Amino acid sequence: MNKLELTETIFAIKKEKQLSWQAIADGIDMSIVWTTSACLGMNSFPKEQAEKLMEFLGLPEESLPVLMEYPTKEWDKSVPQDPLVYRLYEVVGVYGDTLKEVIQEKFGDGIMSAIDFEMDVQKEENPKGDRVILTLNGKFLPYKSW
Amino acid sequence: MNKLELTETIFAIKKEKQLSWQAIADGIDMSIVWTTSACLGMNSFPKEQAEKLMEFLGLPEESLPVLMEYPTKEWDKSVPQDPLVYRLYEVVGVYGDTLKEVIQEKFGDGIMSAIDFEMDVQKEENPKGDRVILTLNGKFLPYKSW
Amino acid sequence: MNKLELTETIFAIKKEKQLSWQAIADGIDMSIVWTTSACLGMNSFPKEQAEKLMEFLGLPEESLPVLMEYPTKEWDKSVPQDPLVYRLYEVVGVYGDTLKEVIQEKFGDGIMSAIDFEMDVQKEENPKGDRVILTLNGKFLPYKSW
Amino acid sequence: MNKLELTETIFAIKKEKQLSWQAIADGIDMSIVWTTSACLGMNSFPKEQAEKLMEFLGLPEESLPVLMEYPTKEWDKSVPQDPLVYRLYEVVGVYGDTLKEVIQEKFGDGIMSAIDFEMDVQKEENPKGDRVILTLNGKFLPYKSW
Amino acid sequence: MNKLELTETIFAIKKEKQLSWQAIADGIDMSIVWTTSACLGMNSFPKEQAEKLMEFLGLPEESLPVLMEYPTKEWDKSVPQDPLVYRLYEVVGVYGDTLKEVIQEKFGDGIMSAIDFEMDVQKEENPKGDRVILTLNGKFLPYKSW
Amino acid sequence: MNKLELTETIFAIKKEKQLSWQAIADGIDMSIVWTTSACLGMNSFPKEQAEKLMEFLGLPEESLPVLMEYPTKEWDKSVPQDPLVYRLYEVVGVYGDTLKEVIQEKFGDGIMSAIDFEMDVQKEENPKGDRVILTLNGKFLPYKSW
Amino acid sequence: MNKLELTETIFAIKKEKQLSWQAIADGIDMSIVWTTSACLGMNSFPKEQAEKLMEFLGLPEESLPVLMEYPTKEWDKSVPQDPLVYRLYEVVGVYGDTLKEVIQEKFGDGIMSAIDFEMDVQKEENPKGDRVILTLNGKFLPYKSW
Amino acid sequence: MNKLELTETIFAIKKEKQLSWQAIADGIDMSIVWTTSACLGMNSFPKEQAEKLMEFLGLPEESLPVLMEYPTKEWDKSVPQDPLVYRLYEVVGVYGDTLKEVIQEKFGDGIMSAIDFEMDVQKEENPKGDRVILTLNGKFLPYKSW
Amino acid sequence: MNKLELTETIFAIKKEKQLSWQAIADGIDMSIVWTTSACLGMNSFPKEQAEKLMEFLGLPEESLPVLMEYPTKEWDKSVPQDPLVYRLYEVVGVYGDTLKEVIQEKFGDGIMSAIDFEMDVQKEENPKGDRVILTLNGKFLPYKSW
Amino acid sequence: MNKLELTETIFAIKKEKQLSWQAIADGIDMSIVWTTSACLGMNSFPKEQAEKLMEFLGLPEESLPVLMEYPTKEWDKSVPQDPLVYRLYEVVGVYGDTLKEVIQEKFGDGIMSAIDFEMDVQKEENPKGDRVILTLNGKFLPYKSW
Known part of the structure; x- marks a missing residue:
């Protein structure tokens, strides 16, 4: 399991449980912007937040090191289009x-x-x-x- | 006189009179960010602000239409370097x-x-x-x- | 199912039923340009239009959230070639x-x-x-x- | 005199006489979009329109072949920024x-x-x-x- | 089946039957350049030519709409290398x-x-x-x- | 005098004498395409053609080595825009x-x-x-x- | 089988038999540079050399047309990095x-x-x-x- | 005087004296390729060769430090066009x-x-x-x- | 097995055994920077270091030639983003x-x-x-x- | 006077007085790397160092604000070539x-x-x-x- 696969897992659970990013952020006592960026794989979770997230969303055990992994922060388009x-x-x-x-x-x-x-x-x-x-x-x- | 030349004139007066952008912004009752961007030629001055600026800095008469001109907003480096x-x-x-x-x-x-x-x-x-x-x-x- | 897969599904049904974009647009009471762009995944469907489209084309139930998802609007070639x-x-x-x-x-x-x-x-x-x-x-x- | 210099001359006269593009277009009986594009050097004037424009704006004699010259249509930024x-x-x-x-x-x-x-x-x-x-x-x- | 897969099919048959592009073009009464470009997926076949090609090469029935599809004409390298x-x-x-x-x-x-x-x-x-x-x-x- | 300046001189004479490229090409017994490309500085003139051109257009003496110089063939836009x-x-x-x-x-x-x-x-x-x-x-x- | 797959096959045999490019080149009586480039898929083999190579390396029968195919010579990085x-x-x-x-x-x-x-x-x-x-x-x- | 101006001076003398690069190289006892590259400003002259070149071509005194200057080796087009x-x-x-x-x-x-x-x-x-x-x-x- | 697959294998063992790069470097008596770069596939291992690494990490036999292979050193982004x-x-x-x-x-x-x-x-x-x-x-x- | 002109002035004085960067750095009690970068216009001088440099090199009075100006740090080639x-x-x-x-x-x-x-x-x-x-x-x- 890598960061990308974990992000997809989080999206699936979020859709299934109809959670907002705000709810997830509240669930781990962090801000919405940081929480979203970390769930998208652009920031690493400290251990405490990683464990809270795993409990809140019901993520599998092997998620812990992936959440805590230091990400490579890259983006696709030098000049964004969206x-x-x-x-x-x-x-x-x-x-x-x-x-x-x-x-x-x-x-x-x-x-x-x-x-x-x-x-x-x-x-x-x-x-x-x-x-x-x-x-x-x-x-x-x-x-x-x- | 075009926007670029006017910007250079404003920089020269600013240096000579030892004015800050904050002082110029206060002198025309606008915010510092907008005032600076307009002096750099990235926004057009409404007539009232243009006239205040001309008076405050002592700009020449022909500055008025240049200050009011609608700028072409372009930048040099697609990926900035500074x-x-x-x-x-x-x-x-x-x-x-x-x-x-x-x-x-x-x-x-x-x-x-x-x-x-x-x-x-x-x-x-x-x-x-x-x-x-x-x-x-x-x-x-x-x-x-x- | 994501937007891309849904677009492929729509193309397949359109070809099979020999529907034009005009017919699909008429079937959901929207314009042809907007309908086509939304079917290509470049606009999100409001709930009402999404349900009409699902009925009109016979799309599977799980299409609803995908049709309503807010798209990331990106294109492949900075300078188009077609x-x-x-x-x-x-x-x-x-x-x-x-x-x-x-x-x-x-x-x-x-x-x-x-x-x-x-x-x-x-x-x-x-x-x-x-x-x-x-x-x-x-x-x-x-x-x-x- | 080349197209670029002529465009600058036209801009100067337009500013001095406080003419709008609409007025210039009306003065030569053409549409505003085409007239503006031709004045910006992106279209060639047919002889009749060139002569009308010269009279209307008071352009110098040597403008005629320049107005009628077939332009090279190029633009500066592959992805525009303004x-x-x-x-x-x-x-x-x-x-x-x-x-x-x-x-x-x-x-x-x-x-x-x-x-x-x-x-x-x-x-x-x-x-x-x-x-x-x-x-x-x-x-x-x-x-x-x- | 899409244009790309059909092109691969045509190449395979061409190799197997040891046909030249000239022979294929003659087989459908069109020129060699146009025929080759259409077989490479860069032009759409009119119905008559599509049917002749299907018969000449022995292409499967589902090839017809694919041959007639209007292609998206794109190329890989802005500056070609071959x-x-x-x-x-x-x-x-x-x-x-x-x-x-x-x-x-x-x-x-x-x-x-x-x-x-x-x-x-x-x-x-x-x-x-x-x-x-x-x-x-x-x-x-x-x-x-x- | 370099190739670029010579090209400008040729353009000026061509305009003044109202010559076509065809006339210039005929004047030196070469084809129109090659003659035009060489006058634009994209091909070098053999000595005989250079001398004919100098006589035909009345170019100054120092043009000879410039016409005969081997050009560096470069173009401005990797993907042309005109x-x-x-x-x-x-x-x-x-x-x-x-x-x-x-x-x-x-x-x-x-x-x-x-x-x-x-x-x-x-x-x-x-x-x-x-x-x-x-x-x-x-x-x-x-x-x-x- | 295409050129890319054949190149991979050749690499595998070369590694297994611990052959050098020099040995392969000697085996088909050609130079080391040309032989290597053709094995990498950047040149086409004449029939005679193709058959020698097939025998020397023990390549499967279907390699013949692939070795003889005229390659599309392209490279990945406009500015190389290795x-x-x-x-x-x-x-x-x-x-x-x-x-x-x-x-x-x-x-x-x-x-x-x-x-x-x-x-x-x-x-x-x-x-x-x-x-x-x-x-x-x-x-x-x-x-x-x- | 900088490297670029010195290169232009060398070209002018070379043209006037009708010297070949080979003759210049022989005049300073170096190879033609290295001599040409150094005259084009892409290599620095050791003191001895610089002095020989100055004598051979009759370059002005201030050329010495310019010839010996360590060049910045850059080129204009990432993908060359000539x-x-x-x-x-x-x-x-x-x-x-x-x-x-x-x-x-x-x-x-x-x-x-x-x-x-x-x-x-x-x-x-x-x-x-x-x-x-x-x-x-x-x-x-x-x-x-x- | 290629360099990329081997790098993934090394990452997996490193995570499982909770080894640091420093520990791996110490295990093969090399510096941490070189060892990491070679494990990432950007340098080739001399035979001795390759064998030490295989023993230290418990890598499979077929890793030897892959570790010793001369890498193609390339990177993804001309201007890095992380x-x-x-x-x-x-x-x-x-x-x-x-x-x-x-x-x-x-x-x-x-x-x-x-x-x-x-x-x-x-x-x-x-x-x-x-x-x-x-x-x-x-x-x-x-x-x-x- | 701007940073670029001042850099050229410094280069001229350096050449005339035959100073090394090390000597200039020693003259203002700073390191050679920082001093060189600031003289090249890539760092701003604190007032004390600016005054020392002006005295050491004999720079004109108006250099002071230019030396102290905060630079825009940009470079010409995204991928360097020297x-x-x-x-x-x-x-x-x-x-x-x-x-x-x-x-x-x-x-x-x-x-x-x-x-x-x-x-x-x-x-x-x-x-x-x-x-x-x-x-x-x-x-x-x-x-x-x-």
């Missing part, structure tokens, strides 16, 4: 230089970490159309000189 | 499918607009290292059937 | 800047949505050779400043 | 196979010509947000066997 | 602009159709080495203005 | 494998040379629309074993 | 223009054929480290004018 | 795996160096057409384990 | 020209070999966060002139 | 997965930072050929869950 994902890529393209100007004005020369990092999605109800509120929270890492 | 911008691209690559799962679970089939959209950057002080808080706020657009 | 599809790509290449000029002259700074969007194909008979009339109808989304 | 143009590319990606199915069901094996071709843009006012109506009209060309 | 095919690509690269000059000088602004099109290969015996005579014959399509 | 040139590329894509089958059936294992090669363009008048007749004539080169 | 092959690619990149200058100075305008071509590998013993001597021998093909 | 250079690339593509098999059979696991490397071009007269003899001579570098 | 590997690629991009300046200042014109090469990873404990110490050790190869 | 830089890229390709295995075995799931990072080059004299010792030293960043 409209939802492409819009995020477009934001990076259109606003990338702007964010570099603004972040470095506020913090100095450095970057926002994508490793010491978390993310959240909220729904803001709005009569003109609901809004997606996506929050990225990453540690600022200053460049060093030596 | 580390600050690449980390954002990496987030889209690693978490793209996760965000699709989570947003569509919360909102139904559709996307987050990159047009009816705004963004904010905040600095969160933290003894272990300050954190960048980046917030994307876009209207949810449901797919339609016909 | 001559029919390439001609459309060529139109975008040759007339892209023109359409930007004309749409933004008529509507202001913004875009035509590809989400709140519909499309139609008509045949215009013509003694010099029939003509394809392809109509795209998308909501105009103005850029916002903040 | 959001307005990208959305059109996305439509081709998402609906390309669908259009192949529908057009070939209605017309037989062949393609829609991008040469014997015209296009129109209309604005449909709508309280929920105006809509862009884009119409492509191309001759159907059947494949031949020999 | 030396025979690359040389043709090289000719397009080296002589493309030349052919644009010459064809448009003789015909006006427009293109040679690749749809209303046929092609032939002849062998010219020559003591210094035989020569391949490849003839392309396509309808000239003038650009239209509107 | 519709006239793209159609030729499409023919190579759609019919490349077919031509390999047919040529190798007629000649054995080998290729058609693009070096010991010539090409011709003819116009065939036709009431349904004139036709472009493009003929490639290349030496067959058999693969050798050793 | 260090041995990359070094050859690097030589072409670094010395390509040099070889063009030198060959065309010695021979006139034309190319070295890769079809009427042979190649050899020798080992030169050397106390500072043995050296690979790789010799390419191709017919010079002059460009023609017409 | 037919002479492409044929070499094709040889690497078609025979790359073959050379890996043969070299590693003769030498063990390792590569042929492209650094401790030299190359030669000879002309072999032949009544059927002269032949280019291209010899690569590189040190074998065995992989090490540790 | 964050750990991408950071190394980024270092090459950001510091590539710097390393060229520094190495060639210290050693003269030439390169660091990636063949006569070894590498080590150490962990440096640090209260502010442990540090990865990665050491590359390659023979300097001077360019030669001839 | 042999010295390519070998580093090759090491990342060949050993990338190995380093992921080894680093994550020693440190847990995470990466080596390329931001909180330093690098050193040493020369190891060796009778068989000197060796380049390249040391990368980066903070380990563990992935977080949330």
